[in-house]
Amino acid sequence: MMRDEELKQIFHSGWTNPNVVSHRVERFIKGEFGFAASRSAWLDVLRQTVPGESPCKILDMGTGPGTIALLWAELGHAITGVDFSATMISAGREAAKERGLTVDFVEADVEAPPFPENTFDVISSRAVLFTLPHPGYAVAQWIRLLKPGGTLVLIGENNPTDPEKLKRQHRPAPGWEPDEAYRNALEQLPFRSHTDGMVRVVMEAAGLRNIRNLPMKSVLAAREEHEKQNPNYGVLQGTPYVLAGQRR
Numbered sequence: 001m002m003r004d005e006e007l008k009q010i011f012h013s014g015w016t017n018p019n020v021v022s023h024r025v026e027r028f029i030k031g032e033f034g035f036a037a038s039r040s041a042w043l044d045v046l047r048q049t050v051p052g053e054s055p056c057k058i059l060d061m062g063t064g065p066g067t068i069a070l071l072w073a074e075l076g077h078a079i080t081g082v083d084f085s086a087t088m089i090s091a092g093r094e095a096a097k098e099r100g101l102t103v104d105f106v107e108a109d110v111e112a113p114p115f116p117e118n119t120f121d122v123i124s125s126r127a128v129l130f131t132l133p134h135p136g137y138a139v140a141q142w143i144r145l146l147k148p149g150g151t152l153v154l155i156g157e158n159n160p161t162d163p164e165k166l167k168r169q170h171r172p173a174p175g176w177e178p179d180e181a182y183r184n185a186l187e188q189l190p191f192r193s194h195t196d197g198m199v200r201v202v203m204e205a206a207g208l209r210n211i212r213n214l215p216m217k218s219v220l221a222a223r224e225e226h227e228k229q230n231p232n233y234g235v236l237q238g239t240p241y242v243l244a245g246q247r248r
């Protein structure tokens, strides 16, 4: 069993690797989230998680190149994206600049987020819980940063059951191969292959209320269209989920 610090170091080295960063930019910023129909479907889902029309103060945990942070900015919210990878953050800054959007990026560990409690209207996170040694503690801490009544939005992907699709889902970044230490570290992650059902239980255990699974029909339809138009782009093969729950 590796110690937490050792695990974090190993994942940090993966997530800062320039090949991993450019793979994510290609696959998501320029891929699914750069495809107009998908972008508009995702904007619509995110809009439904936020109460009312007024701008909110939002924190996106493990923001990477700003995949979700850029959408919040496009919806007019005040958004801070947090990530422990300086290379992901610089890709995010570049993407925001290209789009003329404002995102405040902060380099920090999402398992020890450096923000005061009761501060944010919304905290979001996409595709991050699976890579944390302690996803449960992380979620509990994030909730404390929400104002009472604030919303936690957890976004992820239920893996496909079809083995062919599963193989296409997990494509490592070209030019980067996980070594043995990395593969061993992955095995120690409790949420490595989680489902939306498990995330919902974590949210319930953390005391969130009004937990909703947002309808993803339009995101899936747009994803299909994207794949038809760009068969080699590496569209995700699973089923995306967005869960939103409210702090008491």
Ligand SMILES: C[S@@+](CC[C@H](N)C(=O)[O-])C[C@H]1O[C@@H](n2cnc3c(N)ncnc32)[C@H](O)[C@@H]1O
Binding pocket: 011, 015, 016, 024, 028, 061, 062, 063, 064, 065, 066, 067, 068, 082, 083, 084, 085, 088, 108, 109, 110, 111, 125, 126, 127, 128, 131, 132
């Ligand atoms: C799979 S990527 C998801 C990125 C982005 N949310 C998206 O949807 O494209 C996981 C991200 O979490 C970040 N991450 C992993 N562990 C972290 C930690 N302990 N603290 C901060 N960021 C972390 C990685 O650097 C990476 O950018």
